[in-house]
Amino acid sequence: MFEHLKEKPADKIIALGQAFREDPRETKIDLGVGVYKNPEGVTPVMRAVKAAEKRLWEEETTKSYTALAGDPAFTGAMADLVLGDAVPRENVATLATPGGTGAVRQAFDLVRMANPGARVFVSDPTWPNHLSILAYLGVEVVNYRYFDSATCAVDFDGMMADLEGVRAGDVVLLHGCCHNPTGANLTMPEWRAVVERLNAAGALPMIDIAYQGFGDGLEADAAAVRYVAANCPEVLIAASCSKNFGIYRERTGILMAVMQEAGLRTLTQANLAYLNRQTYSFPPDHGARLVSMVLTDDTLRADWQAELEDVRQGMLKLREQLAAELQRLSGSDRFGFIAQHRGMFSRLGATPEQVERLRADHGIYMIGDSRINIAGLNDKTVPILAKALIDAGV
Structure with missing residues (x-):
């Protein structure tokens, strides 16, 4: 074979x-x-991560499985970090994943389950693994212009022109902050224009935010994500803890599905848990436990x-x-x-x-x-x- x-x-x-x-x-x-x-x-x-690790070593009493969707303390703390008070928590389904890459992969799989014919619009350029995963899954990719090589700035006119081709049921992949590979970000007025375009077309925004805190600060870097979550009917958000917590090898990430219709949360949450079960069953917990400890302890969080x-x-x-x-x-x-x-x-x-x-x-x-x-x-x-x-x- x-x-x-x-x-x-x-x-x-x-x-x-x-x-x-x-x-x-x-x-x-x-x-x-x-x-x-x-x-x-x-x-x-990071200092706070090391302190949390020492405390965990002393306090942890079991290595048994967590929930299929991950420990609620982790998913709740991360939802608070990324979303703030933009949307009620009963409108958010969450899934702990192996790193931000795992969150991206599970998001694409959820899209395939919900709409097998969906196209995914991807910035040109983007993180290469976005394209690799989509190709492996057999999902149709449509590029939209993003970076002007002459000015090394966002080609917003080109981007908006290409997004004219978005149809209902399509997904538009966006970088929440610190665009990889260009470092060039949309302004808030540009984000608002993108949201207006996607809502008019009936498309679903998917945001990959891997660098919250590396750009203009924790709150400023989340501003665009929060605006999209509060102003679109449905949003997928893949977030990574690798960079801002420095726990690359612990493979800690989260996928959030945000919906304005809270009644869809139970169904969406069940489908997210199903995806984890089919892929790797229970998500890794060590990094997630450290993140939740840091985010929920005032002293550790301040130091972090x-x-x-x-x-x-x-x-x-x-x-x-x-x-x-x-x-x-x-x-x-x-x-x-x-x-x-x-x-x-x-x-x-x-x-x-x-x-x-x-x-x-x-x-x-x-x-x-x-x-x-x-x-x-x-x-x-x-x-x-x-x-x-x-x-x-x-």
Whole structure:
């Protein structure tokens, strides 16, 4: 049987990380894989998470299963974090998942169950795994313009023109904040226009929010999600705890289905639990337990928010430093967008040939579309990157 299997394309981001590890140059810089790193190049365990872990070790009395949809303390705390008071909780069905990726996958499966003919509109560009999962599931994908490579800003006119093609029952996938891979975000007036367009068409918005707290702050980063949830008949929201809690390997995420008709919650919740049962039965709990402990303990939460804000401010400082150094070297403000983007990523507008030159000549590793992980930089490497970009003709 196994001889009938076909080769699958390698994940480009994972392959890039492997190439970086095999590069013997001591001066190499990894700007590829999307994990936060401190100035020492370490992805640290956050203080509040470490404290919660110690407490859990002392207090936990069982490793028995949680509920199929996850521990209610976790799903409730995360619904509060993402949604605030935008919608009543009786209008929200929740599902604990293995990471944000698990939430995205379960959301697409729920869409297939509810409407097998649904098309999913996806920003061009988007996180590659969105497209990979949709292709694997056999769901029709329609791209909508999002990023203007000339200005390195959102191509909102192009986006709205492409969303004219949305039909009732379609799904439009949106990034809640810190767009991956571009770092360019919609403004609130633009979000309102998108909601008006989708509601008029009868389409369902699906929001992937993986970086809450990394852009403009916890509350500001959730503002668009909350607006959509409060103003659309139905919304799917996939959220990740990997980045803002720093628990990548614990695989902690949540899928929320929001509906204005509260009577649909019981049916939707049962279908979400069914999806978990068919895929992996009970979701992992360790990371979810840590998150719920941090979010529901005033002292731990305050420390977590303080450290998360330090992380956010550090990335903003790196953005400003890189933009300023590029302006100094180039005598141009054409890189000012770097300081305006938010989150871990920016797309620089370099060609694949320039990206390869940066790797070959300078040991600087970034995704082929010139997405860089800002958190892969520090005070010492910012000027190195800036000079290499100018030397490569970017």
